[in-house]
Amino acid sequence: MSSIERSYADQPAKARSTGDSLALDRGSALPLYAQLKHRLQTLIQSEAFQGDRFYSDQEIGAMFCVSRFTVRQAIQELVGQGLLRRVQGQGTFVNADKFDEIFGPQMDFQHQWEKGGRPLVFHLCHFAIQPCPASIAFHLGVNVGQDVLHIERQRSSSEAMVSYDYRYIHPDLAGSITEQEAVQFSLLDLLSRRVTLSHAQNSIEAVTAGSELGKLLNVPPDSAVLIRKLVYFSKDGMPVMCGRSYSPGSSVRHTFTVALASDHFATQSKSDADGRSPPEIND
Numbered sequence: 001m002s003s004i005e006r007s008y009a010d011q012p013a014k015a016r017s018t019g020d021s022l023a024l025d026r027g028s029a030l031p032l033y034a035q036l037k038h039r040l041q042t043l044i045q046s047e048a049f050q051g052d053r054f055y056s057d058q059e060i061g062a063m064f065c066v067s068r069f070t071v072r073q074a075i076q077e078l079v080g081q082g083l084l085r086r087v088q089g090q091g092t093f094v095n096a097d098k099f100d101e102i103f104g105p106q107m108d109f110q111h112q113w114e115k116g117g118r119p120l121v122f123h124l125c126h127f128a129i130q131p132c133p134a135s136i137a138f139h140l141g142v143n144v145g146q147d148v149l150h151i152e153r154q155r156s157s158s159e160a161m162v163s164y165d166y167r168y169i170h171p172d173l174a175g176s177i178t179e180q181e182a183v184q185f186s187l188l189d190l191l192s193r194r195v196t197l198s199h200a201q202n203s204i205e206a207v208t209a210g211s212e213l214g215k216l217l218n219v220p221p222d223s224a225v226l227i228r229k230l231v232y233f234s235k236d237g238m239p240v241m242c243g244r245s246y247s248p249g250s251s252v253r254h255t256f257t258v259a260l261a262s263d264h265f266a267t268q269s270k271s272d273a274d275g276r277s278p279p280e281i282n283d
Contacts, residue, residue: 024064032066033073039064040074044083044094054084054092079160080218083250095160095251109155109186120162126152127179135279136168139231139242149174151182161217162251166283167243187241188232196235203229204254217248224249229281244281 024035040060055063057071064071075092078084085093114120132140132148140148149169155162167187169177177190191197205227207213214221226249231242 024066033070033077036060036064036066036070037074037077040078041083044078052094054094056091077218085160109188111186119157121156122183123154123156124151124179124183125154125164126150127182129174132168132171133282135282136242138279139281140168140170140239142171146171147174149177151187153182160251161219161248163245163247164216165243165245167241170238170240172238173240191232191240195238195240197240198233198235198237200233201231205229206249213246217246219248219250226252226254228254231281242281244283 024032024039026032028035044054057068057075060066060071060075061068075084075086079086083095085095087093109120128150129147130150131145132142134144136148137144137146142148148171151165151167151169153165153167155165169187169191173191173194176194177187181190188197207225207227209217209219209221209223209225211221213219213225214223217223217225219225226245226247228245228247229243230245231239234240
């Protein structure tokens with residue numbers, strides 16, 4: 001018997017038989033699936049259920065006296081938030097652990113996720129050569145209005161949102177990446193096939209999602225979100241790509257490998273060299 005089943009079995013018989021502790025408010029303006037999602041989220045986040053098989057759709061329907069359609073709506077949103085995962089032929093499982101994206105000289109998130117048994121799927125939301133905005137021009141070291149490749153991608157694993165990425169590629173490389181490649185491969189991998197990469201600047205900030213990011217990442221407005229700002233440089237010091245990534249705090253954890261040898265810091269960024277603070281990388 002799983003921990004979830006034990007927890008349910010341990011409830012007082014009256015509560016289980018009448019459904020008093022599980023009843024949804026059918027007079028509420030809040031849809032049943034949203035109420036159900038909140039109840040299930042409370043279960044998922046209780047320590048007893050971490051890492052275990054979750055209830056089947058049929059069991060949830062019987063427990064809360066709702067249709068299978070309502071159950072599927074609630075479960076799909078929890079999958080989208082990264083709290084649950086569906087495994088075809090096996091059932092629904094709680095995502096016990098955040099996935100560690102490891103930053104280092106040989107980092108490749110696509111292969112890291114695949115090696116961890118949770119392969120990434122890329123959904124291309126935007127792919128176009130377009131004039132470079134001012135904040136991006138600074139980081140890429142190009143003129144405002146110069147053509148750059150702008151890419152927006154959603155990264156998912158087992159239907160759960162991993163991140164929404166905004167990327168800008170330097171004009172010298174913009175025309176070399178195809179739309180089909182952007183759907184299939186890591187952009188870092190694609191760039192490394194074209195130039196010799198040297199180093200990257202990354203900064204990470206935790207914020208509350210709010211309505212806009214909540215909608216983008218399919219998470220509640222009060223959820224934690226990680227914002228990663230990045231600039232990648234070639235061996236000759238050219239900034240080849242910059243951008244931002246937004247990740248649900250419930251799904252991803254970033255781990256860094258820090259090089260301490262002085263030769264790793266031989267190339268200065270533009271902001272380091274002239275002492276000015278760079279502008280924000282805006283989407």
